[in-house]
Amino acid sequence: MSAITGIVQLNHERASEEYGNSLIESLKVFQSDSINRLNREHIFMGCLSQWITPESIDEVLPYYDYERQLAITADIIIDNRSELFEKLHIQQEKQTQITDSFLILLAYEKWGSDCPKHLVGDFAFIIWDKKRDKLFGARDFSGSRTLYYHMKNNRFTFCTVIKPLLNLPYVEKTLNNQWIADFLAIPLNFESTDSNLTVYKDIKQIPPSHSITLEKGKLTLSRYCSFNDIKKIKLKSNAEYEEAFMDVYQTAISDRLRTYKQVGSHLSGGLDSGSVAAIAAKELHKSNKKLLSFSYVPVKDFDDWTPKRRFPDETPWIQSTIDHSGNIEGNFLDFENYSPYSVIDDWLDALEMPYKFYENSFWLKGIYEQASQQGVGVLLNGQRGTGRFHGGTH
DSSP: OOEEEEEEETTOOOOOHHHHHHHHHHHTTSOOSEEEEEEETTEEEEEEEOOOSGGGTTOOSSEEETTTTEEEEEEEEESOHHHHHHHTTOOHHHHTTOOHHHHHHHHHHHHGGGGGGGOOEEEEEEEEETTTTEEEEEEOTTOOSOOEEEEETTEEEEESSSHHHHTSTTSOOOBOHHHHHHHHHOOSSOOOSOTTOOSBTTOEEOOTTEEEEEETTEEEEEEOOOGGGOOOOOOSSHHHHHHHHHHHHHHHHHHTTOOSSEEEEEOOSSHHHHHHHHHHHHHHHTTTOOEEEEEEOOOTTOOOOSOTTOOSOOHHHHHHHHHHHOSEEEEEEOOTTOOGGGGHHHHHHHHSSOOSOOTTHHHHHHHHHHHHHTTEEEEEOSTTTTOEEESOOO
């Protein structure tokens, strides 16, 4: 994951380089492959880039396109590149040279504020349209990327992390009582009834599946996608439905393997992560790459106190998936010296707000760390269809 940030002066005064540099400095606690900034007129943009895909190597972000008079900073991996190449009529010989951020600029040039409707992947981006003196940005469908903002006194400030915003002298650190009340009242793993809010009163976030437009001093949030927009298909038999599902499922997984680094996957004994890992391993075999799987298992002296309907040790089913699929290098991890209590501060620091998952928090964090140590750039899981985690800034 990369990290992006920026400042827009709504009164068209020059954006403060001091405040912009403060945002960049606050982000330097995260690892990155490059750090760049852009300061033009009343706009400041910054980006700490992590290179994950082949096309992202040596990519310069923020980027200003002089021909189109568009600037972009982005934390993004686009999965439906082939579909976009076709829609945008991009010649095949040029496709491998095009970065995901430039692909978004081309999509914005063609579709304007509707461009997120055509994007599949993980993204948070901000575009400055100089011709229209307009700021436009969006967050991906399922919210795998974050994008926070503060707007007050003729200044709009954004960042994919909250803390850099709090380090600015003009951002108050007042807690949001409504968010806290919702967090305490809702029994499920949801924080708030309003996904635009955060734990801080003056800091808001772009919700998943939403875009943001800032024009003539007016800020507008728009939902660009929902499940109600999905068209139903009608086929003749169960076999045809199965074939159609597998076509979409395999494409979704193979599209998410685009990295020059290692590919990893969470792997439990269930069907979700198991099917993802099996298909990914088969696809990676074509390019002579091995899938690294990461599984949590109980410590050796674990005394099974759980009900008979539970299976606390899924090792047999995990191993059967590895054996059946092939091309998987399994990592069985018990994190003997860790517990949910030992990582509370780490998770609070990473999430920047309270959280509601505890029992599995220590091995989730441990798997991310183990994957990173083994050079994994993309870590698959079975969540949200075919979830993915990139070698992270958090």
